[in-house]
Amino acid sequence: MDVNQYLEIFLDETREHLESLNAQILKLEQEPEDADTINEIFRAAHSLKGMAGTMGYKRMQALTHDMENVFSEIRNGTMKVNSNLVDTLFQCLDALEEYTANIQETADEGTNDNQQLITQLNKYLKSQGNTQPEAEKAPESQEPVPEGPEEKWLDIKIGESERLVFSNAKAQGKNVYGITVCVQESCLLKAARAFLVYKAVEEKAEIIVCNPPANDIEDERFDLDFSLIVVSDCDLEEILKSARNVSEIEKVVGAPYEFEAVETLEPKEVKETETKPAVSSQPQNAPAKANDKKPAGKPVVNRTVRVDIEKLDVLMNLVSELIIAKNSLVSASNAEGVSGNGVNEHIEYLESVTTNLHESVMKVRMVPIESVVSKFPRMIRDLSKKLDKKMELYMSGEETELDRTVVDEIGDPLMHLLRNSADHGLESAEVRAERGKPEVGSIFLDAYQDGNNVVIEVRDDGNGIDVEAVKNKAIEREVITAEQADNMSEKDIINLLFHAGFSTAKTISDVSGRGVGLDVVKSKIESLSGEVEVKSKLGEGSTWIIRLPLTLAIIQALMVTVGGEKYAISLGSIQTLEDIAPSDIKLVQNREVIHLRGSVIPIIRLSEELDIESCKAPDENMTVVIVKKGDKLAGLVIDELMGQQEIVIKSLGKYISKCKIISGATILGDGEVALILDANALI
Amino acid sequence: MDELKVSDARPYEIVQERETIQYIVIKLGNEQYGIDIKFVDNIVRMQHITRVPKVMNYLKGVINLRGEVIPVMSLRLKMDLPADEITKATRIIILKLEQQGTIGIIVDEVKEVVTLITDEIEKVAYDGTDDRVNFITGVGKHNNELISLLDLNVIAL
Numbered sequence: 001m002d003v004n005q006y007l008e009i010f011l012d013e014t015r016e017h018l019e020s021l022n023a024q025i026l027k028l029e030q031e032p033e034d035a036d037t038i039n040e041i042f043r044a045a046h047s048l049k050g051m052a053g054t055m056g057y058k059r060m061q062a063l064t065h066d067m068e069n070v071f072s073e074i075r076n077g078t079m080k081v082n083s084n085l086v087d088t089l090f091q092c093l094d095a096l097e098e099y100t101a102n103i104q105e106t107a108d109e110g111t112n113d114n115q116q117l118i119t120q121l122n123k124y125l126k127s128q129g130n131t132q133p134e135a136e137k138a139p140e141s142q143e144p145v146p147e148g149p150e151e152k153w154l155d156i157k158i159g160e161s162e163r164l165v166f167s168n169a170k171a172q173g174k175n176v177y178g179i180t181v182c183v184q185e186s187c188l189l190k191a192a193r194a195f196l197v198y199k200a201v202e203e204k205a206e207i208i209v210c211n212p213p214a215n216d217i218e219d220e221r222f223d224l225d226f227s228l229i230v231v232s233d234c235d236l237e238e239i240l241k242s243a244r245n246v247s248e249i250e251k252v253v254g255a256p257y258e259f260e261a262v263e264t265l266e267p268k269e270v271k272e273t274e275t276k277p278a279v280s281s282q283p284q285n286a287p288a289k290a291n292d293k294k295p296a297g298k299p300v301v302n303r304t305v306r307v308d309i310e311k312l313d314v315l316m317n318l319v320s321e322l323i324i325a326k327n328s329l330v331s332a333s334n335a336e337g338v339s340g341n342g343v344n345e346h347i348e349y350l351e352s353v354t355t356n357l358h359e360s361v362m363k364v365r366m367v368p369i370e371s372v373v374s375k376f377p378r379m380i381r382d383l384s385k386k387l388d389k390k391m392e393l394y395m396s397g398e399e400t401e402l403d404r405t406v407v408d409e410i411g412d413p414l415m416h417l418l419r420n421s422a423d424h425g426l427e428s429a430e431v432r433a434e435r436g437k438p439e440v441g442s443i444f445l446d447a448y449q450d451g452n453n454v455v456i457e458v459r460d461d462g463n464g465i466d467v468e469a470v471k472n473k474a475i476e477r478e479v480i481t482a483e484q485a486d487n488m489s490e491k492d493i494i495n496l497l498f499h500a501g502f503s504t505a506k507t508i509s510d511v512s513g514r515g516v517g518l519d520v521v522k523s524k525i526e527s528l529s530g531e532v533e534v535k536s537k538l539g540e541g542s543t544w545i546i547r548l549p550l551t552l553a554i555i556q557a558l559m560v561t562v563g564g565e566k567y568a569i570s571l572g573s574i575q576t577l578e579d580i581a582p583s584d585i586k587l588v589q590n591r592e593v594i595h596l597r598g599s600v601i602p603i604i605r606l607s608e609e610l611d612i613e614s615c616k617a618p619d620e621n622m623t624v625v626i627v628k629k630g631d632k633l634a635g636l637v638i639d640e641l642m643g644q645q646e647i648v649i650k651s652l653g654k655y656i657s658k659c660k661i662i663s664g665a666t667i668l669g670d671g672e673v674a675l676i677l678d679a680n681a682l683i
Numbered sequence: 684m685d686e687l688k689v690s691d692a693r694p695y696e697i698v699q700e701r702e703t704i705q706y707i708v709i710k711l712g713n714e715q716y717g718i719d720i721k722f723v724d725n726i727v728r729m730q731h732i733t734r735v736p737k738v739m740n741y742l743k744g745v746i747n748l749r750g751e752v753i754p755v756m757s758l759r760l761k762m763d764l765p766a767d768e769i770t771k772a773t774r775i776i777i778l779k780l781e782q783q784g785t786i787g788i789i790v791d792e793v794k795e796v797v798t799l800i801t802d803e804i805e806k807v808a809y810d811g812t813d814d815r816v817n818f819i820t821g822v823g824k825h826n827n828e829l830i831s832l833l834d835l836n837v838i839a840l
Contacts, residue, residue: 610736650752665752673733673747
């Protein structure tokens with residue numbers, strides 16, 4: 001066995017700990033006295049140190065060790081949290097993240113010692129008049145080692161041969177220790193932890209007896225504890241410490257092992273009966289301990305399974321195939337006219353099962369956006385210092401769930417919008433004071449579900465978008481001509497911000513405003529089949545609204561025919577279906593429109609857009625699908641309606657990506673390919 | 684022992700020197716073309732092709748190949764030959780290319796697989812005046828017939 005197979009667990013856990021450290025330190029800055037937060041931080045730092053140590057990442061261990069010392073001082077109340085200290089701690093976290101990134105790429109932590117950070121940390125420690133050894137003792141004294149009930153190694157029955165080994169070892173001046181290790185109740189991979197402990201102990205000592213046997217431990221056939229009897233030259237404390245360094249270990253206790261000489265058997269019997277009641281008292285003790293170790297409200301046992309995202313993708317593909325197969329069954333039964341023997345009921349049942357299956361798999365793939373947005377408060381804090389503006393980020397709806405692939409991609413665009421708001425949106429403190437706004441600027445990040453979409457809004461109470469400035473800039477950059485500008489609505493001009501190579505910041509800062517950005521944000525979100533729009537009021541602030549579909553792979557669609565060809569239109573964008581007489585079509589500015597329930601809606605003849613002859617005579621009534629994009633409406637003229645269907649979206653591939661009005665293709669029940677019309681692109 | 688090893692190695696070296704490539708021979712009109720077999724994923728019969736609007740004329744549309752949607756192009760139109768006449772012999776060759784991914788090309792007929800020795804392939808000099816030369820990397824000879832070897836990266840551009 002090799003430590004490498006635990007690398008993935010290590011990376012996952014390190015990231016989790018770092019994330020929690022980031023959040024907790026931020027909280028600590030706000031409430032420096034909160035004991036729960038400090039304890040949480042201390043625990044995370046301690047686990048990090050232990051994990052790094054076991055995996056042999058010495059530099060990482062050294063840095064976390066010093067961080068832990070600092071946290072321990074804070075916990076003991078001998079050190080106060082101030083903004084400078086928090087800055088240093090954040091730098092440490094960045095350094096740790098760097099190590100983690102290196103480890104992920106090369107399985108090596110890199111060569112950066114971050115000596116500077118370590119010195120800085122130690123300076124804080126010294127300035128408080130505390131020396132390091134004291135700090136190091138702190139965590140140990142915090143966890144007193146009550147001997148007695150945990151000393152399960154006393155239960156181990158040893159045979160003649162082991163006794164001989166012990167005697168020989170004693171004769172050679174070596175020590176014999178008994179050790180019992182308790183794994184945390186919430187530990188997910190007990191066997192892995194046990195193995196790490198086993199390995200850690202093995203480095204320092206020779207393991208003579210293991211209870212339960214090593215094989216059983218490897219197969220996870222043990223409760224929460226296991227005992228070892230070891231022979232070693234080392235100090236007992238040293239061995240115990242290396243075992244404690246493994247994370248998710250509740251406690252490790254040990255003592256010199258007293259064994260009887262080979263001849264005496266009777267006293268051993270007595271000892272066994274003595275220890276038995278002690279053992280039975282253990283279960284009552286353990287849960288109580290576990291409880292006061294964890295903050296209240298957190299479930300003790302985490303009932304989750306980590307699954308590789310690729311496995312979920314495979315599952316999703318299989319569900320897609322199943323839906324295609326179901327669709328072909330439906331069309332086959334329709335074509336053959338088999339309706340006897342309750343075939344239709346069975347098919348309907350199958351349909352409901354596949355729909356439920358699809359929804360369940362979708363739910364499994366959904367993760368809360370929290371994992372992405374949790375790093376933003378820290379980012380805003382950094383920005384606030386860098387830009388010398390006071391600002392506060394308020395987030396809501398972090399629990400809103402999105403498809404995993406979308407969540408992975410949405411981080412950068414959101415970060416860009418937030419930076420944008422911080423840099424361009426919020427005014428400097430003087431201007432804010434002049435305008436009678438509170439000194440601290442506010443940025444809001446709100447996420448919520450809206451029908452089949454998830455909406456994420458980035459809002460600020462800053463300056464808003466200066467339409468005139470945008471217009472002048474656009475003319476200056478030759479994005480539009482002056483004549484064009486005069487004819488453009490305010491909204492159109494604001495949308496110019498998404499044009500490539502556009503930046504209205506007067507000076508280029510390294511925060512934002514390199515002229516690349518909003519267009520990248522837009523294309524990224526569009527590649528996720530989402531859309532972004534902006535609302536702004538000069539002097540009052542602006543709101544960026546990102547709308548993303550809940551699912552990317554399977555949608556409900558309306559199937560239509562145009563000129564004999566089949567097309568799918570996403571049901572999500574369809575407002576209503578209308579039957580319109582040709583005489584109802586009016587011309588406005590040389591464009592065909594219809595007047596429908598008080599609103600004027602432009603008409604798009606799909607046969608023209610798709611370069612195909614319509615099968616319908618010009619004087620026949622037309623079927624019009626009213627689609628909406630944001631608050632814009634349009635009517636798509638089709639030949640015939642085929643019905644509603646669940647379709648699986650397939651990409652057309654890179655080769656045909658130039659066709660804008662087609663967003664993809666789907667395979668129908670009869671195996672034929674139908675194209676999916678992108679109503680957004682048509683409007 | 685040492686001698687034996689040397690004599691063993693020699694014939695092996697000779698095989699190595701005379702590198703061969705296998706080509707699938709197809710027909711377009713009266714001409715024969717060769718497609719490097721390592722790019723060929725599959726050969727399927729002509730089937731219904733779903734037209735995609737607003738694309739180049741040689742892109743005939745997309746087909747469903749075992750649940751995958753694959754673009755199909757007409758080799759004839761790409762090479763400025765008269766449009767395809769669909770017969771019983773018409774096939775779609777599915778190519779897997781590194782850059783462009785999977786695409787299908789329509790050919791009049793698939794004849795056979797031939798093995799050509801690299802040395803015997805004549806390279807075609809680049810000629811800017813004739814577009815059609817650009818589709819071809821070389822000309823191979825097999826049974827006294829000439830086979831033009833297609834440059835798939837140019838065709839799939």
